Amino acid sequence: MKDARARTWRLSAILLLAGVAVSIIAGVFHAESHDANDHVASFTAYAESGVWTAVHLGQFIGMALVCAGLVALWPAVDIQRHAVSWTARFGVLSAAAALALYAALQAVDGVALKQAVDAWAAAPEPEKAARFATAEGIRWLEWGMRSYQNLLLGTALVLLGIVVWAARDVSRMIGYLMALSGLAYLVQGWIIGDSGFSAANTLPTLVGIVAILAWTVWLLVSALRMKEEAPAGHVG
Structure with a gap:
């Protein structure tokens, strides 16, 4: 049983760190303007x-890899206390909802907004104002979806940070850092x-x-050590 839980910790940690790495790499190629709230510069x-x-x-x-890693934490932890068990359930539900909303967000941002700004850029001068208004409306929809997605992801990280802290299979500091990253997402969602x-x-x-880089790397190192140490603990 201990070996199986160690493998699940490792799976969760790999998914989480891989998700963070893929998100950062993709973000490097994201087109930016000096001020993201300057819609003319951003749309250009x-x-x-x-x-x-x-x-x-x-x-x-x-994001799909990150949320899968968060969901995988649930079977990894051995939680006996009823309250913490429900905390894990709500954390998993929040992660699943965050992923669903992120899919819709990327459809709006990655597809609809791109089509709208391309149409604005190519439109003849008399049509530009109307095309710009359409793109700006999609942008505001993106704001709303991004806000609520950050709130849901932040909630999932705080709740599952509490669960990791209570599990005591890894350092409690990992749970603290998870919760800190969750609070950061909550603040981002509000702003x-x-x-x-x-x-x-x-x-x-x-x-x-x-924070998320720190705790995902720390969690993977801890999970790899746990896997190596589990057999010796079982024999003892």
């Missing part, structure tokens, strides 16, 4: 991007819902990235 950069849809597909794959992709999101975004 997006229209000029030849890999826009592929980048967003890559980001979706990364995006209130003011879009504003400069106010810089700090929580940085905190979230650093």
Whole structure:
């Protein structure tokens, strides 16, 4: 049983770190403007991007791996206390809902917005205002979906961070860092819902990235050690 749980910890850690890595790599190729809330500059950069849809597909794959890793944490932990068991359930549900909303978000951002900005860029001058208004409406829809997706993902990370902290199979600091990254996502969700992709999101975004990188790497190292040590513990 201990060996099986160690393998599940390892699977979860691999999925999580792989998802973070894929998301970061895809994000490197994401077209940007100096101010994401400057829609003229942003839409111009997006229209000029030849890999826009592929980048967003890559980001979706990364998020799918992250959410799969979070769901895999549930069978990995050996939780006997009723309250923490329900915390794990709600965390898994939040992760699943976050992935579903992220799929819709990437369809809006990676497909619909790209088509809208391309049409705006290619439109004759008399049509540009109407085309721009359409693209801007899709952009605001993206804000709303991104806001709620961040809130759901943040909730999943906080809840499952509590579960990892209570499991005691790995360092409790991993649980703390998971919760910290979750709080960062919650803050991002609030800011995006209130003011879009504003400069106010810089700090929580940085905190979230650093925290999630730290705990996913730490979790994988811990899971690999757990797998190696499990047989000796079983014999003893």
